Amino acid sequence: MNDCPQQPVLNGLDLSGLPAMVEAIGKDKAKACARFRVTTHWTGQTRSESVVESYGLGGDDLRCSYRIAADEPSELFGSSSAPNPQQLLMAAFNACLMVGYVTAASTRGIALETVEIETRGELDLRGFLGLSNAVPPGHQALDYEVRIKGDGTPDQFADIHRTVMATSPNYFNMCRPIRMNGILSVG
Numbered sequence: 001m002n003d004c005p006q007q008p009v010l011n012g013l014d015l016s017g018l019p020a021m022v023e024a025i026g027k028d029k030a031k032a033c034a035r036f037r038v039t040t041h042w043t044g045q046t047r048s049e050s051v052v053e054s055y056g057l058g059g060d061d062l063r064c065s066y067r068i069a070a071d072e073p074s075e076l077f078g079s080s081s082a083p084n085p086q087q088l089l090m091a092a093f094n095a096c097l098m099v100g101y102v103t104a105a106s107t108r109g110i111a112l113e114t115v116e117i118e119t120r121g122e123l124d125l126r127g128f129l130g131l132s133n134a135v136p137p138g139h140q141a142l143d144y145e146v147r148i149k150g151d152g153t154p155d156q157f158a159d160i161h162r163t164v165m166a167t168s169p170n171y172f173n174m175c176r177p178i179r180m181n182g183i184l185s186v187g
Contacts, residue, residue, distance in 0.1 A: 010106040018107070024058075031058035040070075046078035047071045090119040090142070096170030101148060104160040110152035119144040142174065 008016035025032045035056035040048050052066040070085055072078030083091065094117040101115050120143045127137035148157055165171055 010109065011102050011112045013103065013106045015106060033058060038068075045071075046076070047081060086121065086123070086139075090121065093142070093170045093174055094119055094144070096168050097144075097146070097164055100164035100168045100171075101146065101160060104163050105148075105150060105152060108152070108156060108160070110150050110156060110160075112148070112150035114147070114149045116147040117144060118147075 008014055033056065036052075037054065038050050038052050040050040043049050048070045050068040050070065052064060052068070054061055054063050056062065068088070069082035070088055071080060071082040072084050074080045076084070078084070097117055098115060101117075102112065105112050121139045121141070123137070123139050124135045126132045127135035146161065148160075150157075152160070
């Protein structure tokens, strides 16, 4: 993502501020810090609601207000009122990749017609239910397909694909173990 097109708005992205942002982050690594926090509340049965009220970019705390519902299908004791956590995981993965494809195409001056990402996964409930220590509780593999169309060449889209796999935070998170630091607070 080092080239900038002649037109500052492409694929709905206003790229006019990109060079200044890249330069500022290059000069001061503190400006590169992005912090995110999500708080999830149980709302009954297998339902929950996650709340996002702020995030941090470059030392600034920015306010927002988002709510994300989750549930399980009725077959897994839920009420089928919202996507389940596995579907939300895939949606977050897809959304992160989408940002990468659109941004990478835009910075290369490629106008997009469509971008669609489909992710599929299968897990064995015996692991989640504790029925077998030999069965992991989560996915062992996820398959995803990116369908992209625009005025780029196949080689340009292949380069964008490699760039996204090398720079997407959620691709990185899903491909490598993340150290989890859990704390239990009771009462």
